[in-house]
Amino acid sequence: MNQVHLNEEQLQDYAITGITDPSVVQHLTGCARCQVQVKAYQTLYSYIREAKTPILDFKAEELIPDRLPAINKEDSKEAWYLYGFLFGAIGLLTAGAVVFWGSIRWIFTGIVPWAIIIGFVLFSGLLMVQLMELYNTYRKKLRALNME
Amino acid sequence: MDGDRHAATLLVRRTEKLVAQIVFKMLGNHPDRKDLTQDIYLKTFRYLPRFRFQCKLSTWVAQISYTTCLDHLQKYRLELITISTGDELSLGNTCSQEISGDIPDASQLLSIKERSEILEKLSTTLPPVYRTLITLFHKEELSVEEIRDITGLPVGTVKNYLFRARKVLKESLLNHYSKEDL
Numbered sequence: 613m614n615q616v617h618l619n620e621e622q623l624q625d626y627a628i629t630g631i632t633d634p635s636v637v638q639h640l641t642g643c644a645r646c647q648v649q650v651k652a653y654q655t656l657y658s659y660i661r662e663a664k665t666p667i668l669d670f671k672a673e674e675l676i677p678d679r680l681p682a683i684n685k686e687d688s689k690e691a692w693y694l695y696g697f698l699f700g701a702i703g704l705l706t707a708g709a710v711v712f713w714g715s716i717r718w719i720f721t722g723i724v725p726w727a728i729i730i731g732f733v734l735f736s737g738l739l740m741v742q743l744m745e746l747y748n749t750y751r752k753k754l755r756a757l758n759m760e
Numbered sequence: 761m762d763g764d765r766h767a768a769t770l771l772v773r774r775t776e777k778l779v780a781q782i783v784f785k786m787l788g789n790h791p792d793r794k795d796l797t798q799d800i801y802l803k804t805f806r807y808l809p810r811f812r813f814q815c816k817l818s819t820w821v822a823q824i825s826y827t828t829c830l831d832h833l834q835k836y837r838l839e840l841i842t843i844s845t846g847d848e849l850s851l852g853n854t855c856s857q858e859i860s861g862d863i864p865d866a867s868q869l870l871s872i873k874e875r876s877e878i879l880e881k882l883s884t885t886l887p888p889v890y891r892t893l894i895t896l897f898h899k900e901e902l903s904v905e906e907i908r909d910i911t912g913l914p915v916g917t918v919k920n921y922l923f924r925a926r927k928v929l930k931e932s933l934l935n936h937y938s939k940e941d942l
């Protein structure tokens with residue numbers, strides 16, 4: 613048997629996780645002293661876990677002020693305005709292009725179709741990345757507010 | 761506006777347990793405890809627009825609770841983190857190798873109330889910051905990183921304080937049971 617007693621850190625970790633090296637387990641099996649120490653830590657942890665949660669001696673809800681300040685709504689408002697403007701502009705341009713296709717098709721003469729496709733894919737990609745970022749920020753805020 | 765009120769009520773309901781834990785552990789039976797808790801919630805609502813979503817809202821409220829208590833204790837120059845050497849030494853000496861090893865069996869017979877009382881008694885040897893850290897980690901099951909966010913202490917310091925606090929409490933527990941057994 614490994615004759616060296618477990619150090620305090622090993623005792624604490626083992627009492628929390630129950631995981632340790634095989635040599636430590638072997639020592640523990642044969643050492644009453646270390647067993648007592650581990651049991652003491654386990655007992656302590658269970659006492660803390662089971663301890664009664666203190667209760668506030670007043671109703672905290674009554675402290676909520678009548679006029680509540682908003683939580684950073686300006687940031688998200690700005691972002692949504694920006695995207696609204698962007699999509700509005702894209703929509704208008706597309707509608708204009710469809711209506712006035714006859715007058716503007718000269719712009720695209722001479723540009724090979726694959727260049728148009730690449731341009732479109734790049735633009736859509738960028739837009740998607742931006743949208744994903746906006747969605748992630750929204751999720752992050754929601755998580756923070758829900759205290760998940 | 762009704763939605764905001766509902767959200768604020770939810771915020772209070774979801775955080776009051778954590779706030780109570782921090783305030784009770786930091787201040788114990790200090791006469792200013794109630795006023796300070798009220799102050800924490802007033803600050804929470806006042807500073808809500810400054811919340812930057814860098815962490816969970818409950819962590820942010822816990823941060824306010826911790827710093828408010830810390831400021832208060834510092835104002836009264838109370839000992840925050842030092843475990844008196846005398847205590848540690850005397851407790852260290854009672855690390856009785858002769859203890860029979862039936863602590864858990866004996867404690868199984870105790871009610872939760874009795875166990876809470878024993879823990880309360882043992883915790884008096886700990887400074888407020890240690891008591892709070894132990895509760896946040898073992899009772900509220902927060903991670904070391906979350907505790908770092910709440911207290912502003914580096915992860916290494918949090919781990920070190922937890923280690924020392926557990927050791928002192930364990931020695932006190934062994935001491936308590938050896939006395940009981942005698």
Ligand SMILES: [Zn+2]
Nearest residue numbers: 617618643646
């Ligand atoms: Zn041993």
